[in-house]
Every structure is written in structure tokens, then in C-alpha cells.
Amino acid sequence: MQRFTNKSVIVTGAGHGIGRAVAERFAAEGARVAVNDVNEARAREVASAIGASAIAIQADVSSKSQVDVLFDRVLAAFGTVDILVNNAGLITAERHFLEGDEQWWDTVLGINLKGAFLCSHRAAHIMARRSSGVILSMSSGGATRAHRGNVAYDASKGGIEAMTRAMALDLAPYGIRVNAVVPGVIRTYDLTDENAIERGKVVPLGRMGMPEDLAGPTVFLASDDARYITGECLVVDGGVLSQQRSVPVDTFPLSRFPKIS
Numbered sequence: 427m428q429r430f431t432n433k434s435v436i437v438t439g440a441g442h443g444i445g446r447a448v449a450e451r452f453a454a455e456g457a458r459v460a461v462n463d464v465n466e467a468r469a470r471e472v473a474s475a476i477g478a479s480a481i482a483i484q485a486d487v488s489s490k491s492q493v494d495v496l497f498d499r500v501l502a503a504f505g506t507v508d509i510l511v512n513n514a515g516l517i518t519a520e521r522h523f524l525e526g527d528e529q530w531w532d533t534v535l536g537i538n539l540k541g542a543f544l545c546s547h548r549a550a551h552i553m554a555r556r557s558s559g560v561i562l563s564m565s566s567g568g569a570t571r572a573h574r575g576n577v578a579y580d581a582s583k584g585g586i587e588a589m590t591r592a593m594a595l596d597l598a599p600y601g602i603r604v605n606a607v608v609p610g611v612i613r614t615y616d617l618t619d620e621n622a623i624e625r626g627k628v629v630p631l632g633r634m635g636m637p638e639d640l641a642g643p644t645v646f647l648a649s650d651d652a653r654y655i656t657g658e659c660l661v662v663d664g665g666v667l668s669q670q671r672s673v674p675v676d677t678f679p680l681s682r683f684p685k686i687s
């Protein structure tokens with residue numbers, strides 16, 4: 427399918443993990459993609475793997491001046507912005523709450539929440555003038571169910587979901603849809619296969635997610651098939667948030683499930 431031919435897409439934090447898979451999927455469906463990352467080597471590597479339809483743009487989304495440079499460069503290269511994916515996020519900022527401090531809070535909220543605000547604000551002004559556009563953000567199960575040692579991260583993701591609903595209302599009259607994607611336990615960091623299998627056991631679908639598992643749902647929300655969806659958070663987590671007890675500790679174990687032949 428070439429659903430995004432002539433569409434201009436920005437994916438932040440696209441030099442690795444989920445953002446990379448999303449950028450590659452948009453490009454495979456015909457879009458011109460701006461691959462943003464704070465890490466320039468990563469952005470360049472992904473853009474060159476995608477080919478001529480991609481450009482690499484190094485920028486730190488927590489800095490207004492760098493976000494302005496990012497958008498100015500995309501406008502110069504592609505002429506407009508049809509779709510923004512706020513994906514950049516710090517996923518390794520765990521600290522016990524008692525050991526947190528102002529800098530920790532400001533760093534995590536600065537990248538994960540303020541970064542999404544700065545990019546969305548620039549994108550919304552461009553999109554409102556054309557009465558069309560889509561803004562998506564990566565949330566986390568931590569927005570509604572807590573991770574231990576992640577007060578700042580979970581607060582940032584709760585903010586993303588609240589901001590998604592609030593931006594959806596403010597921007598709907600301008601033809602701009604705003605939604606979030608809620609990934610579960612996704613294998614984007616170094617992990618042995620043994621550890622990944624172990625972590626996958628807590629997931630109802632029986633495995634950790636891969637970055638590519640997020641790509642289809644994300645581009646769906648950006649597509650015309652989702653034209654009547656706004657202000658929503660689409661959970662893509664293999665069933666994690668739906669369960670009360672995880673598989674290994676449930677009182678009704680998988681061993682009691684009927685064998686169907």
C-alpha cells in the first residue's frame with residue numbers, strides 16, 4: 427500500500443527502536459520522512475537505510491530553538507508537515523522517588539512532555555493553515571498503571587495522554603486529529619534472548635513486543651482509515667494493561683486451559 431504518497435512526516439527519536447520502525451513503515455508506504463534524533467549518527471544511519479525519501483535531522487526536542495531548526499529544515503526540504511509522531515523519549519531514567527531531584531524531573535519531563543508540546547505546537551500552526559494534519563505521540567502503560575522507580579517517566583506519559591485529549595479538542599475545528607499510541611513491553615534495549623523470553627511470560631500474547639509491532643497501529647492512526655478517531659490512546663501491548671494478574675502468577679494458570687484438537 428502507498429497510503430502516504432506525497433505526505434511529509436516527522437518522526438522524533440527515530441534513530442532507534444520504535445521510532446525507527448515507524449519511520450521505515452511510513453517510508454515504505456510512500457511518505458517523505460524526516461528522521462529526527464538527538465544522536466546524529468543514529469539519525470543519519472536510519473535515513474540512509476531508508477534512502478532518498480528520508481532526511482536526517484539532528485535536534486534535541488526539549489530545546490525550543492532546536493525544534494525550530496528541525497521544523498525549518500523540514501519545511502525547506504518537504505514544503506510542509508502532514509504528520510508528526512512525537513516518539514522521542516527517555517526510557518532509562520529510573521530512580522527511586524526518594525532519590526529523585528529537580529534535574530531528574532526537568533530532564534525527563536523536558537524530553538518526554540515538553541518536547542512533545544514544542545513539536546506539536548510548531549506542527550499545529552503549519553497544519554491549521556492547511557486545515558489538515560495528524561499529530562501522534564508515544565505514551566506508555568505507565569500513564570495509567572505505575573512502574574516502580576519511574577515517577578517522573580509515568581508523570582510525563584500521563585501528561586502525554588492528557589495533552590493528547592486536550593489538543594484534540596483545541597485542534598479538531600482546524601482539521602487536525604491528535605492521538606496517542608500506548609506501547610507495552612517492547613524490545614528496544616539490550617536484553618539476552620533468555621531475559622526476553624522471561625519478560626514475555628507476563629504478556630497475555632506470550633512475548634515481548636518488537637518495534638515493528640507498533641508500526642502498523644501508528645501508521646493506521648495517521649491514515650485516512652482513522653479519519654473519525656481523535657483524542658484516543660490506542661493500546662498496543664499484547665494485553666498487558668487488560669489483565670489483573672500476570673500469566674505466571676494468575677490463580678487460573680495456562681495449564682488449566684482446555685486443549686482443543
Ligand SMILES: NC(=O)c1ccc[n+]([C@@H]2O[C@H](COP(=O)([O-])OP(=O)(O)OC[C@H]3O[C@@H](n4cnc5c(N)ncnc54)[C@H](O)[C@@H]3O)[C@@H](O)[C@H]2O)c1
Pocket residue numbers: 438439440441442443444445462463464465468485486487488512513514515516517537541564565566567608609610611612613614615
Ligand atoms: N520500549 C518500550 O518498552 C516502551 C514502552 C512504552 C513506551 N515507550 C515509548 O516509546 C518511545 C520510543 O521508545 P524506544 O523504546 O524506541 O526508545 P529508544 O531508546 O530505543 O529510542 C529513543 C530514541 O530517542 C532519541 N532521543 C532521546 N532523547 C531525545 C531528544 N531529546 N531529542 C530527540 N531524540 C531523542 C534517542 O537517541 C533514541 O534514538 C518513547 O517515547 C518511549 O517512552 C517505549
